Amino acid sequence: MSSNIRIIRICQQCGNEFEARKTTSKTCSDACAKKAYKARQRSGKVEVSDQQTLQIKIKPIEDIKAQEFLTVDESAKLIRISRRSLYRLNERGELPFVKLNRRTVIRRSDIDRLFDRPAELLEKSRPIPVPLVDCYTMKEIREKYSISEKALYDLIQRHEVPKQYSGIYAYVPKSRIDQLLAPTLP
Ligand SMILES: [Zn+2]
Incomplete structure (x- = not known):
């Protein structure tokens, strides 16, 4: 028993319309079917080789991590x-x-x-613009000006004195601190 319904498809290989004998037909002819099959195989191989390339790239990093x-x-x-x-x-x-x-x-x-390390510290560890010899550590300021840790912290914040970090120590420019804390001459 044959049906009268004609199934018109577009060949996935050559792009021509064709009358399909089965609803699953994707190509118009044996020739196109063969070409489509070869193309699928080729792309499968490409995928495999891409994966191999990726493995080769990733492997050294994995070795280093170990x-x-x-x-x-x-x-x-x-x-x-x-x-x-x-x-x-x-x-x-x-x-x-x-x-x-x-x-x-x-x-x-x-x-x-x-x-x-906290992100804040990473952010602050940029190249140092003022030579360290021209900077005080927090300890040096507290000793020189007999100022409490809290008061010093507030002062630095309020006047936006740039802090620099070297290792674990914070440094601030001597000139700024002297300006803020040294007794002004009459
Ligand atoms: Zn075709």
Whole structure:
């Protein structure tokens, strides 16, 4: 028993209209069916090779993560910053370098610790605009001007004195503090 319903489809291979014998037909002819099949196989292979490429790219990072001691290059790769930035972190006392013979290695745990710091501190550890010799630490100010920690904190906030950080210490420009706290000459 044949039905009178004609099923008109668009061939997915050549784009021509065709009368399909089955509702599932996707191509107009055997030739197009073969071409479509080959194309599917090809794209399957591309997918596999893309995945392999991705694996090759990811693997070194996984290897680095598994190690306890890293070279400067590996550390830079791991956190995606330049070698220069790594050296800068070291100079600021934020990332210890370990010297083994003549090689510089970095403990992965020290790298992890970089990311444990409060965001506020990370934000503030930018290159220092005023040389540290021209700065006071909080302790120095308290000793020189006999000011309480709270009063000093308020003063710095109120006058927006720029704070700089080196290692764990905060520094403020001497000139600003002297201006605010030194007794004015009559
Ligand atoms: Zn076709």
